[in-house]
Amino acid sequence: MSTIQQLKNFIRHGKQARAANDDSTRTKHDHSPPNNHQSAATKMASGASSDPEVGHSSGHQHHGHDAPHADEHKAKKRVPDDNIARLVAEENASRSKFPRYPGLERWELVEKMGDGAFSNVYRARDLEGNAGEVAIKVVRKYEMNSQQGNKHLHPDFKPKAPKAAERANILKEVQIMKTLDHPNIIRLIDFAESRQYYYIILELAPGGELFHQIVRLTYFSEDLSRHVIVQVAKALEYLHEERGTVHRDIKPENILFYPIPFTPTKNPMPKQPGDEDKVDEGEFIKGVGAGGIGQIKIADFGLSKIVWDNQTMTPCGTVGYTAPEIVKDERYSKSVDMWALGCVLYTLLCGFPPFYDESIEVLTEKVAKGQFTFLSPWWDDISQSAQDLISHLLCVDPEKRFTIREFLAHPWINESGPTPREEKRALDSDGVLRAFDASKLADGDKRYDFRSPGAVNLREVFDVGYAVHRQEEEGKRRKQVGNKAGVSRLVDVDATLEEEDTSMDDDDSGEYGRKAAAVPGSTQQLEQGMRNTHIKDQEVRGRDPSRKAHPPPAAVEQKGYGQHSAQITAAARQQVRERNRQKGAFELNLDGATLLGRRGAKPAARVA
Numbered sequence: 313m314s315t316i317q318q319l320k321n322f323i324r325h326g327k328q329a330r331a332a333n334d335d336s337t338r339t340k341h342d343h344s345p346p347n348n349h350q351s352a353a354t355k356m357a358s359g360a361s362s363d364p365e366v367g368h369s370s371g372h373q374h375h376g377h378d379a380p381h382a383d384e385h386k387a388k389k390r391v392p393d394d395n396i397a398r399l400v401a402e403e404n405a406s407r408s409k410f411p412r413y414p415g416l417e418r419w420e421l422v423e424k425m426g427d428g429a430f431s432n433v434y435r436a437r438d439l440e441g442n443a444g445e446v447a448i449k450v451v452r453k454y455e456m457n458s459q460q461g462n463k464h465l466h467p468d469f470k471p472k473a474p475k476a477a478e479r480a481n482i483l484k485e486v487q488i489m490k491t492l493d494h495p496n497i498i499r500l501i502d503f504a505e506s507r508q509y510y511y512i513i514l515e516l517a518p519g520g521e522l523f524h525q526i527v528r529l530t531y532f533s534e535d536l537s538r539h540v541i542v543q544v545a546k547a548l549e550y551l552h553e554e555r556g557t558v559h560r561d562i563k564p565e566n567i568l569f570y571p572i573p574f575t576p577t578k579n580p581m582p583k584q585p586g587d588e589d590k591v592d593e594g595e596f597i598k599g600v601g602a603g604g605i606g607q608i609k610i611a612d613f614g615l616s617k618i619v620w621d622n623q624t625m626t627p628c629g630t631v632g633y634t635a636p637e638i639v640k641d642e643r644y645s646k647s648v649d650m651w652a653l654g655c656v657l658y659t660l661l662c663g664f665p666p667f668y669d670e671s672i673e674v675l676t677e678k679v680a681k682g683q684f685t686f687l688s689p690w691w692d693d694i695s696q697s698a699q700d701l702i703s704h705l706l707c708v709d710p711e712k713r714f715t716i717r718e719f720l721a722h723p724w725i726n727e728s729g730p731t732p733r734e735e736k737r738a739l740d741s742d743g744v745l746r747a748f749d750a751s752k753l754a755d756g757d758k759r760y761d762f763r764s765p766g767a768v769n770l771r772e773v774f775d776v777g778y779a780v781h782r783q784e785e786e787g788k789r790r791k792q793v794g795n796k797a798g799v800s801r802l803v804d805v806d807a808t809l810e811e812e813d814t815s816m817d818d819d820d821s822g823e824y825g826r827k828a829a830a831v832p833g834s835t836q837q838l839e840q841g842m843r844n845t846h847i848k849d850q851e852v853r854g855r856d857p858s859r860k861a862h863p864p865p866a867a868v869e870q871k872g873y874g875q876h877s878a879q880i881t882a883a884a885r886q887q888v889r890e891r892n893r894q895k896g897a898f899e900l901n902l903d904g905a906t907l908l909g910r911r912g913a914k915p916a917a918r919v920a
């Protein structure tokens with residue numbers, strides 16, 4: 313398991329434990345990785361698995377084989393050659409041992425690629441057909457009611473049927489993906505389910521997450537950033553303009569890619585001071601990529617929703633109703649993706665996110681007010697044209713924010729503006745760039761206030777930032793359209809995070825049930841829709857051998873599938889409440905990842 317994967321597991325499964333452990337002695341200016349992160353990662357590296365199912369198979373098996381390795385030399389002397397071959401074969405077999413999922417017999421699980429709160433994603437090989445390699449998202453149907461928690465440990469515990477709301481959520485995700493066909497969107501290959509699991513069989517993006525590539529390369533060149541963001545934008549254009557769908561969770565973790573071979577740079581440029589950490593991307597080849605990053609695919613439609621019904625050509629949930637409020641509502645929904653696109657582009661270009669503060673309260677305010685800056689010196693060499701584009705995306709007023717069409721028509725996207733070097737020459741002579749930065753950073757201390765150069769977890773920053781943003785926008789929208797007759801259903805569909813927050817422990821009549829039921833139809837309609845397609849609904853009955861699986865991690869015990877963003881917002885809010893209670897002593901611990909840390913260490917010295 314790679315270090316990044318260990319960190320990821322740690323981050324996902326240990327959020328609450330870490331929050332309790334918050335190292336409040338760290339300052340904003342402290343660039344060193346926090347202690348609790350280090351010790352937990354080390355612990356994981358030493359073999360303690362965070363995964364309740366796989367931990368018993370690959371985790372233990374692997375651990376068991378590690379000891380002989382330490383004494384390899386002696387072992388070789390003692391064991392005859394054919395025995396060695398057998399041992400190696402056994403070890404290889406044990407490494408690839410995964411839980412046997414009923415209903416997935418056609419697929420050989422090869423590698424675990426990722427895990428969410430309630431799902432594991434595996435790379436798998438088709439044993440019967442010609443599908444080749446795929447990604448399989450296995451989602452557990454755990455009963456998330458807290459009172460059921462301990463029963464997971466009891467051998468006689470029989471899992472209950474999943475909550476209708478969770479079922480509706482997963483069916484909605486599958487239903488939406490089923491209708492999509494675009495080169496920059498992960499294709500749905502099949503869907504099946506057993507008594508305990510849902511299986512979503514997806515096109516494999518062998519490169520994995522873009523997130524890891526930002527960590528690896530420190531930041532992306534303008535060419536590579538454009539290569540990536542244009543493909544994400546093409547996917548959004550298709551979703552927004554052709555499918556009437558909004559993704560709502562565009563972030564580096566959900567942007568996957570196909571790798572390409574590294575092409576050495578023809579004319580390598582000497583590294584600029586402060587840029588020593590930048591990893592060589594190699595030659596950028598237009599239409600192909602650079603830095604090992606080729607075709608982009610967006611994934612994870614768990615939060616997406618349909619805002620426009622392609623068949624009736626009407627906004628969803630309001631057949632025949634085309635009041636300006638509804639049209640606006642549709643635009644607002646899409647603009648959430650445009651904001652996210654701005655956050656991703658900003659992050660690609662400089663290696664850290666636009667909105668950051670260690671205090672969730674301050675972070676919330678910054679997102680709500682759209683307070684970000686192109687901080688010197690990190691942005692000094694990035695073109696004004698790119699900055700202009702970002703400014704039109706990270707614009708608080710959704711009416712003024714670029715639509716996907718406006719985005720794609722911008723000179724930076726079309727490379728029709730001045731090149732960064734031409735721009736720099738012009739700016740150096742009149743000093744505009746310096747004045748721009750200086751005016752933003754007039755107050756000596758404020759420069760640190762926008763984004764701390766301390767190590768932060770980009771994933772959580774994105775999740776919190778987006779959740780706050782969605783809440784803000786949906787709140788505004790509710791104010792605008794909420795009181796008008798005829799639109800109540802639409803407003804119901806588009807729940808605010810406040811509602812999501814409080815509905816988590818509700819029964820099936822809660823917000824999730826309503827939300828999923830209303831878009832694009834009731835749960836029953838969705839299920840009927842599934843049956844009417846080629847997508848299989850493979851009900852595997854009978855005793856499931858893996859039913860004694862461990863409970864989900866305590867940190868997520870009371871939440872359901874598809875609620876991850878609401879979950880992090882709830883956690884963040886809880887922290888704010890706690891902080892208020894403790895009179896300002898508490899700060900959100902966003903440790904655990906690397907991006908700001910990597911870029912922070914050197915440039916911070918330059919700004920000081």
Ligand SMILES: Nc1ncnc2c1ncn2[C@@H]1O[C@H](COP(=O)(O)OP(=O)(O)OP(=O)(O)O)[C@@H](O)[C@H]1O
Pocket residue numbers: 425426427428429430431433447449498514515516517518520521565566568611612613614876
């Ligand atoms: N088609 C795919 N090809 C390659 N890797 C994938 C694919 N789909 C998912 N993954 C990996 O699995 C991870 C989790 O997938 P996904 O985001 O769809 O699941 P999730 O349960 O919604 O997770 P989360 O709780 O993080 O949102 C991804 O971030 C990625 O690393």
